[in-house]
Amino acid sequence: MFKIFTVMIFVSSLWAYQPGDVVSPEVGQKLGLQSDKTYVIDFFASWCISCKHELPLIEKLSRTLRMKNIEVVGVDVDENLNQAKAFQQELGLTFSVVNDPKGEVIKHFDPVGMPAVYIVKNAKVTHMILGAKDHIDRLILAALKEEK
Amino acid sequence: MHYFMIAAILFLGGCSHIGNVKPWEKGTLAKESMQNNRGNRLLTKFEKHVYFSKEASKGGGGVAGGGCGCN
Amino acid sequence: MQLKTRLSYIAASLLCVMHLGAENYVNVQFIGYDEDSGRTTVLTPQVEVNYDYGADYTVNMSFGVDGISGASPTFYDAASGASAGSRGTTTQQNVRYGDVSYDDVRKFVAASVVKRLESRDEVTVGLNYSSESDYYAGEISAEYLHYLDSSKNSAVSLGAAYQKNAVLVHCYNGESQCDAASGSSQRFDIDVINAELGFTQVIDKNSLVKVSLFGGREEGFLSNPYMNVVRNYNTLPHITEERKPDTRTSYGATLWYARSVTEKLALIGDYRYYHDDWEIDSHTVNLEANYNLNSRWGVGAGVRYYTQSAAKFYSGKKEFFTGQKYASSDRRMSDFDSFTYKFSAEYAFSKVLQLNTGVTYYNQPDWFDAIYYTIGVKRSF
Numbered sequence: 001m002f003k004i005f006t007v008m009i010f011v012s013s014l015w016a017y018q019p020g021d022v023v024s025p026e027v028g029q030k031l032g033l034q035s036d037k038t039y040v041i042d043f044f045a046s047w048c049i050s051c052k053h054e055l056p057l058i059e060k061l062s063r064t065l066r067m068k069n070i071e072v073v074g075v076d077v078d079e080n081l082n083q084a085k086a087f088q089q090e091l092g093l094t095f096s097v098v099n100d101p102k103g104e105v106i107k108h109f110d111p112v113g114m115p116a117v118y119i120v121k122n123a124k125v126t127h128m129i130l131g132a133k134d135h136i137d138r139l140i141l142a143a144l145k146e147e148k
Numbered sequence: 149m150h151y152f153m154i155a156a157i158l159f160l161g162g163c164s165h166i167g168n169v170k171p172w173e174k175g176t177l178a179k180e181s182m183q184n185n186r187g188n189r190l191l192t193k194f195e196k197h198v199y200f201s202k203e204a205s206k207g208g209g210g211v212a213g214g215g216c217g218c219n
Numbered sequence: 220m221q222l223k224t225r226l227s228y229i230a231a232s233l234l235c236v237m238h239l240g241a242e243n244y245v246n247v248q249f250i251g252y253d254e255d256s257g258r259t260t261v262l263t264p265q266v267e268v269n270y271d272y273g274a275d276y277t278v279n280m281s282f283g284v285d286g287i288s289g290a291s292p293t294f295y296d297a298a299s300g301a302s303a304g305s306r307g308t309t310t311q312q313n314v315r316y317g318d319v320s321y322d323d324v325r326k327f328v329a330a331s332v333v334k335r336l337e338s339r340d341e342v343t344v345g346l347n348y349s350s351e352s353d354y355y356a357g358e359i360s361a362e363y364l365h366y367l368d369s370s371k372n373s374a375v376s377l378g379a380a381y382q383k384n385a386v387l388v389h390c391y392n393g394e395s396q397c398d399a400a401s402g403s404s405q406r407f408d409i410d411v412i413n414a415e416l417g418f419t420q421v422i423d424k425n426s427l428v429k430v431s432l433f434g435g436r437e438e439g440f441l442s443n444p445y446m447n448v449v450r451n452y453n454t455l456p457h458i459t460e461e462r463k464p465d466t467r468t469s470y471g472a473t474l475w476y477a478r479s480v481t482e483k484l485a486l487i488g489d490y491r492y493y494h495d496d497w498e499i500d501s502h503t504v505n506l507e508a509n510y511n512l513n514s515r516w517g518v519g520a521g522v523r524y525y526t527q528s529a530a531k532f533y534s535g536k537k538e539f540f541t542g543q544k545y546a547s548s549d550r551r552m553s554d555f556d557s558f559t560y561k562f563s564a565e566y567a568f569s570k571v572l573q574l575n576t577g578v579t580y581y582n583q584p585d586w587f588d589a590i591y592y593t594i595g596v597k598r599s600f
Contacts, residue, residue, distance in 0.1 A: 045172065114171045166422055176424055176425050177425075186517065189279075194591075198581065204552060205499065207413060
């Protein structure tokens, strides 16, 4: 029993979503996901400089993807809601954004860095793009292409 | 032996709080107010220059900084 | 949910917050420094540009000009006037200690490039150059930052810098280091090496700590060519240039801690210990508080205490030196305390435009005090 307890403490971080994992209905509901659709989920924050660089590209990409019935869902993890809303307004984001000030959604994904992009198709995680990347829009498109 | 394991797990569990900060929890640490001179490098550089030219000690704030005719 | 190892994803991870300060901006500062109510004044405009080139590179450049006008105290021969060059054999009545004036312009430029590796470890390379009429300083530095864990809560850094400096020693009276035939200024080199090893640890989401060990070695002409000492005051007073050792080895340690006490208030504290083979020991304690009044206004305050012991070859007394090889009456080599008090305010006109202003009061109770004012603008883009 003690061995199980010890193992649980030290491996809890390994229960984060990985490609191939199914997003739980509870998390799917918080994100507004439909089970038969493809989504690009982007975790960001106003204090994250790389997120600030990437978001204009993702905003532009979201308009293109919408025409292909692929939705971008942003998750803003700022603890201060006013700050979060001001940041989203400043960037003129038109895609759906979920505010996650207490980290209740992101803790299930548990990315090792920010920004973090996950592609979810039919409620299953298919790709992860973690960290600051050049040309994030091209990387997302390449990942989506692999899904076809 | 079992008591030792309980103590070790509890102790290590306590230690695991130090530095166990998730990436999305670092917004506070990213604030400018958490840096000397609110992160204004020019002011920090000038400050170091004043201390370097008026006092006999140097070092401890990073290696880069340049020299001056302050000897 | 599948239970899988995450090790394969660690190499691709990035802690966004370590991109801190790496945003695109131009920062312009004006600083006015006034010592002892006008004895020495410095006016310095400075500009800094910071630019992110993609996700992997950050370039930072800064440059500025110091216009220095003032006076520095030393011994001189009153018969020849208040000048650093007023040297030679004289009478006891003519031995004076007081300000000798100088004017100079110092220009400086610095540049650094940060490269982030696949692992998001960072390599920083820097160059610094400054020039005055009688001093040139060139430096190259490099630093490597390595993250010890996947969440970037611990990091070690190792940095080193090499300076090649040159001082022009003006010859007033055929000093030993000058060319006796031409009497012209002589150039002497100074080589400096510094290194620092640091460890940073995030403690919790509101605080972090950094400890570091540092050391340095200087070789070359380390004396101040404008500083004099009196030798043989009691027999045949002779005012001559000071002489400090040609080498200096130093080391020390620092401890730095920052904590966000409330959502609006952050406290920063640091301590430094320093020691060198000139037998100078010093302790520095620095405390700073930054308070965000609202989304536009921020204020800050700081206090610093510094204390040092005297160099083994220092004496401020005109009667002290006779035939000692090393001799200095440079008050920077004496034992003294200093206190610094500073206040600052920052106003954000918008998300991309900030104004900052501040005042700092620096006091060495035994010697002098100084005030400097700063005003600056930062434009992000």
